[in-house]
Amino acid sequence: MAMSTSQSALSVEEQAALVESSKKAAAFQAVKDYLESTFQHVGIGSGSTVVYVVEAIAELGADITSKMSFYPTGEQSRQLILAAGLRLAYIQDLPPDASLDVAFDGADEVDEDLNLIKGGGACLTQEKIVATSAKKFVCVADFRKISPRLGTSWKKGxxxxxxxxxxxxxxxxxxxxxxxxxxxxxxxxxxxxxxxxxxxxxxxxxxxxxxxxxxxxxxxxxxxxxxxxxxxxxxxxxxxxxxxxxxxxxLFHGKNGLQVERGAQKPVAAYFGLQDGGVRLMKAGGE
Structure with missing residues (x-):
């Protein structure tokens, strides 16, 4: 992704700050679009962008969040939930006939069909259980995770x-x-x-x-x-x-939450913080 002349003039620190700002903007937009005040069960994944997802949720205030329970995919997200003063719950305690209203998580790579590679943090099983327990799974990441085909930029396997x-x-x-x-x-x-x-x-x-x-x-x-x-x-x-x-x-593949009521591995939408400070949205069925 080419940088403009004004971007290339930025220092490394300024460019990094711009990317962080865009990741935060992507997270806040995802929460605004997909977290409804009536929701009760919310999945929280891992990754640097999910930090901003939790921040965005916490900023909604206790009047809204006190009615919600938050389900982590691992220790990082558990700590984020606790630090934000949100109610912690565990996916194994969710009744088998119930679903999470929404789950937010990151990805290591995302292709144009919203297939994902996840598991760089070794929590892939927990992440898949939480994602497939949700009515809608929403991915939040940064521009480096966008790829035309899985395995193009994520070379670790x-x-x-x-x-x-x-x-x-x-x-x-x-x-x-x-x-x-x-x-x-x-x-x-x-x-x-x-x-x-x-x-x-x-x-x-x-x-x-x-x-x-x-x-x-x-x-x-x-x-x-x-x-x-x-x-x-x-x-x-x-x-x-x-x-x-x-x-x-x-590999998170197959159906998304617009195609099946539960069990979807692919997100209904993915929000990416861009290098220029903007946000890119990819949605199931078209951008």
Missing amino acids: IPIEVLPMAADRVLAELKAMGSLNPRVRSGLPGKAGPIVTDNGMLIIDAPFSPLLLSKDTESGIEGGDGEDGIWTVDALAQRLINIVGVAEIG
Whole structure:
């Protein structure tokens, strides 16, 4: 994304402050558009932009927020909820026949169909449980997460949560599927050994060639079914989750909350703070 002459004249610190300002604007706009005062159950994800989501919610005041319960995806969001003085609740305590009214979360990469890669913070399973428990899932991020195809800019690989005893077998299966150097995520430099999730499992990061969209194959582009390591998002997601030993994957795909009442993995909208201080909105069904 090219910068204007006036932007290029800004110092590194000024550019960083502008991006932070735009992330805050994106978060506040998302809350304004999708958090209704009548809501009772709200999911809160993780990431630097979600910090501003919680700030925006808290600024609504206790008259509105005291009637709401907030459900975290991990320790970071739990701490954000508590620090803001909001009511903390846990997704396992939500009745199985109930839904969150809305969930806000970030992403590591977002394609033009609003498919996501998530799990850079190793909370992908909790994040998917919260997202799919919501009637509407809203993504809030910054411009660096926008990508034409998943795997274009996020080169670390698709996060996959696996049982420790199955890790070596899963790695071998991923290599056979065309993954480019999949590996168990290390805890270094802060922790010796691998990252262990809140669920007592390991994370494998599996890079693949950029994932095709359904429209690519419909327009005549060959592949997408794994041949030569080329996959569509949906085909790869289905194949990964079927590997024995895999608990969950960091591909959020399929339906959005406008297409199904619950269980959607894709957001209905994504708000991005831009490099120039503006906000870009991508909505399911068109921008």
